[in-house]
Amino acid sequence: MSTPSGDGPAVPRPRAGTVGIKHVAQHAGVSPGTVSNVLNRPERVAPATRARVERAIRELGFVRNGSASTLRAGQSSSIGLMILDLGNPFFTDVARGVEDVASERGYAVILASSGGSEDKERRNLTVLAEQRVRGVLITPVEHEGDHTEMLRQRGVAVVLLDHPTPRANQCSVAVDDVAGGELAVGHLLEQGARDIALVTGPSVLRQCADRRRGAHRALRAAGLGRDALREITVPAMNARGGQEAAQRLLEGDLPDAIFCANDLLALGVLRVLLQAGVKVPGDVTLIGYDDIEFTAAAAVPLSSVRQPTYQLGRIATDLLLDECDNPSEHAHQQVMFQPELVVRESSLRHG
Amino acid sequence: MSTPSGDGPAVPRPRAGTVGIKHVAQHAGVSPGTVSNVLNRPERVAPATRARVERAIRELGFVRNGSASTLRAGQSSSIGLMILDLGNPFFTDVARGVEDVASERGYAVILASSGGSEDKERRNLTVLAEQRVRGVLITPVEHEGDHTEMLRQRGVAVVLLDHPTPRANQCSVAVDDVAGGELAVGHLLEQGARDIALVTGPSVLRQCADRRRGAHRALRAAGLGRDALREITVPAMNARGGQEAAQRLLEGDLPDAIFCANDLLALGVLRVLLQAGVKVPGDVTLIGYDDIEFTAAAAVPLSSVRQPTYQLGRIATDLLLDECDNPSEHAHQQVMFQPELVVRESSLRHG
DNA sequence: GGAAAGGGTTGACACGTTTTAATGACTTGG
DNA sequence: CCAAGTCATTAAAACGTGTCAACCCTTTCC
Numbered sequence: 001m002s003t004p005s006g007d008g009p010a011v012p013r014p015r016a017g018t019v020g021i022k023h024v025a026q027h028a029g030v031s032p033g034t035v036s037n038v039l040n041r042p043e044r045v046a047p048a049t050r051a052r053v054e055r056a057i058r059e060l061g062f063v064r065n066g067s068a069s070t071l072r073a074g075q076s077s078s079i080g081l082m083i084l085d086l087g088n089p090f091f092t093d094v095a096r097g098v099e100d101v102a103s104e105r106g107y108a109v110i111l112a113s114s115g116g117s118e119d120k121e122r123r124n125l126t127v128l129a130e131q132r133v134r135g136v137l138i139t140p141v142e143h144e145g146d147h148t149e150m151l152r153q154r155g156v157a158v159v160l161l162d163h164p165t166p167r168a169n170q171c172s173v174a175v176d177d178v179a180g181g182e183l184a185v186g187h188l189l190e191q192g193a194r195d196i197a198l199v200t201g202p203s204v205l206r207q208c209a210d211r212r213r214g215a216h217r218a219l220r221a222a223g224l225g226r227d228a229l230r231e232i233t234v235p236a237m238n239a240r241g242g243q244e245a246a247q248r249l250l251e252g253d254l255p256d257a258i259f260c261a262n263d264l265l266a267l268g269v270l271r272v273l274l275q276a277g278v279k280v281p282g283d284v285t286l287i288g289y290d291d292i293e294f295t296a297a298a299a300v301p302l303s304s305v306r307q308p309t310y311q312l313g314r315i316a317t318d319l320l321l322d323e324c325d326n327p328s329e330h331a332h333q334q335v336m337f338q339p340e341l342v343v344r345e346s347s348l349r350h351g
Numbered sequence: 352m353s354t355p356s357g358d359g360p361a362v363p364r365p366r367a368g369t370v371g372i373k374h375v376a377q378h379a380g381v382s383p384g385t386v387s388n389v390l391n392r393p394e395r396v397a398p399a400t401r402a403r404v405e406r407a408i409r410e411l412g413f414v415r416n417g418s419a420s421t422l423r424a425g426q427s428s429s430i431g432l433m434i435l436d437l438g439n440p441f442f443t444d445v446a447r448g449v450e451d452v453a454s455e456r457g458y459a460v461i462l463a464s465s466g467g468s469e470d471k472e473r474r475n476l477t478v479l480a481e482q483r484v485r486g487v488l489i490t491p492v493e494h495e496g497d498h499t500e501m502l503r504q505r506g507v508a509v510v511l512l513d514h515p516t517p518r519a520n521q522c523s524v525a526v527d528d529v530a531g532g533e534l535a536v537g538h539l540l541e542q543g544a545r546d547i548a549l550v551t552g553p554s555v556l557r558q559c560a561d562r563r564r565g566a567h568r569a570l571r572a573a574g575l576g577r578d579a580l581r582e583i584t585v586p587a588m589n590a591r592g593g594q595e596a597a598q599r600l601l602e603g604d605l606p607d608a609i610f611c612a613n614d615l616l617a618l619g620v621l622r623v624l625l626q627a628g629v630k631v632p633g634d635v636t637l638i639g640y641d642d643i644e645f646t647a648a649a650a651v652p653l654s655s656v657r658q659p660t661y662q663l664g665r666i667a668t669d670l671l672l673d674e675c676d677n678p679s680e681h682a683h684q685q686v687m688f689q690p691e692l693v694v695r696e697s698s699l700r701h702g
Numbered sequence: 703g704g705a706a707a708g709g710g711t712t713g714a715c716a717c718g719t720t721t722t723a724a725t726g727a728c729t730t731g732g
Numbered sequence: 733c734c735a736a737g738t739c740a741t742t743a744a745a746a747c748g749t750g751t752c753a754a755c756c757c758t759t760t761c762c
Contacts, residue, residue: 130417
């Protein structure tokens with residue numbers, strides 16, 4: 001039996017695209033409150049009524065208006081994920097971990113990328129704040145003013161991702177980049193290198209700064225000074241940046257070894273060196289960072305420093321949602337993973 | 352009831368995190384409507400008043416409630432972007448194009464990935480519908496029921512991304528994958544291959560099906576039958592899938608040449624072949640698809656089929672936002688790009 | 703048989719913003 | 733000096749949902 005629209009003036013426009021809870025209620029012969037209960041606490045509704053309402057929902061193609069829900073509830077059921085670089089497989093792996101956990105626990109993820117720009121970071125965070133997200137996972141661009149402060153003041157949970165926190169009043173999940181840098185350069189030194197180049201991105205990025213510190217630490221441990229390390233800084237940590245760095249290196253004397261602050265840089269460096277006829281690892285040894293999937297298939301299998309990417313995303317999300325779902329009992333944690341050296345051909349002097 | 356001096360009961364909770372337009376209004380000594388005007392049509396407000404309101408906004412740390420705006424407006428100012436695979440640089444490049452254009456035109460992008468799962472696609476689209484996005488860009492997982500139909504009925508603009516449309520009533524932006532497959536296999540044939548393997552993903556994916564059709568077309572043009580093409584289908588179009596395919600190939604007689612339906616597959620294949628001591632291109636020639644950045648730095652520089660990825664994203668977004676901003680004048684377009692063969696070492700028999 | 707209890711449903715209000723028509727103040731032209 | 737206009741501001745009414753106290757009806761208990 002199809003109800004001809006004997007619509008009273010109370011529910012004027014049941015046209016497509018504007019089907020609301022009221023239309024459903026009218027169509028099912030119940031009150032709007034009952035429809036709301038079917039949607040949010042089905043157990044409180046008698047099975048027969050519920051079935052009727054659910055049929056009405058299907059027949060009218062009703063889709064709940066998230067804005068109204070969020071407005072009424074004062075908070076949404078989504079979290080924000082702000083990463084540094086969409087083009088870096090490291091971050092997309094992390095994002096996969098985040099999405100999996102969030103989806104398991106009934107949260108939607110709003111994914112945004114700052115691209116390393118402080119400005120874009122602030123703009124995106126503002127959008128997230130306007131959306132009233134429950135919490136935010138962020139790999140911050142380093143800068144003076146902490147953009148997340150605003151969020152925390154507004155009661156939005158914040159977890160730092162791939163970034164340790166100086167404060168004890170928030171969660172963070174990170175990998176020890178100083179140790180990673182030390183591993184990488186220590187390994188190069190072990191292989192006999194004495195003149196090492198560090199190819200890195202803007203030192204405002206914590207990842208870059210820490211890996212560099214680790215490199216220095218390894219030098220010190222080997223009894224060498226900082227001047228044993230040449231530094232090449234490029235603006236973007238991608239393959240293009242690596243190519244640029246390699247070209248600069250080729251203009252002068254080549255170093256014994258090159259440590260790139262991530263694998264994208266290393267792949268770019270590798271490509272230009274090989275094109276120029278430089279033997280890797282014969283003339284120069286090379287190591288990257290992150291151990292992204294492509295490194296194993298590189299022209300010369302690339303040594304790297306592995307991080308538990310997917311797990312990083314999963315655990316960070318667990319912490320965030322714990323805080324969201326249970327703010328009172330939540331205890332802030334600072335999780336720090338240890339990275340792992342992965343030796344392949346590119347760094348083996350006598351390989 | 353008149354308000355006693357100071358905080359009246361009309362504006363009860365000016366505590367952090369709940370600063371609304373009303374608190375700002377009270378603090379600036381104007382009405383809520385004026386604050387709204389400052390936010391949305393600043394030119395209608397006298398400079399002095401505007402300054403006062405803007406100061407109040409800063410001092411109270413007011414952030415507009417997007418849910419309320421959206422609710423009132425009936426639509427948000429964001430668009431949804433639904434891609435097939437976050438882990439594929441092809442799609443993240445497309446996403447960069449989308450974000451750039453959207454940001455230029457004042458829209459926010461909600462990025463989601465279906466991961467090739469029909470179920471996840473539907474769930475994500477539902478979330479987008481609940482968020483009342485203005486439009487959706489989608490690379491659909493192929494299936495019987497068209498999930499986007501619901502969106503279009505609700506008045507949400509939909510543009511197909513990397514997918515031509517059979518209907519004339521919507522926009523689409525795509526690259527001719529049949530031509531691409533033909534280019535790739537035609538090239539392999541030119542290089543002397545007669546026994547070719549096609550490594551591809553689920554044939555429900557249009558990309559896979561079309562590239563396969565193109566391959567067949569190239570065979571026909573060369574006077575060969577379909578049996579000259581062995582097909583290896585793997586469940587996921589990533590490097591792991593490629594490795595799996597290569598292992599299967601190694602169990603029998605190797606083909607002359609391998610065409611992989613994307614570069615991730617090709618990189619996985621390449622890696623396993625090289626480890627097994629197979630010479631590429633000496634024993635087997637190889638070509639991929641997409642020409643992602645990493646292919647150039649692969650163990651053997653990988654031949655591929657290039658698509659205008661970033662442009663794909665830009666143009667699709669232009670079309671979508673044209674439709675959103677100007678629904679009446681908008682004319683639906685089906686844009687089809689032609690792919691381009693990129694020959695590197697991996698496919699050159701006499702290289 | 704009456705009171706209490708309980709499940710199921712309802713109606714009305716609140717959430718924070720935008721918008722519209724109306725109001726007030728101030729300027730201009732006659 | 734008044735009428736007509738301009739400009740800035742305001743009050744009030746939506747938008748669609750969730751919540752909560754109140755209500756009805758049936759069942760249970762004494």
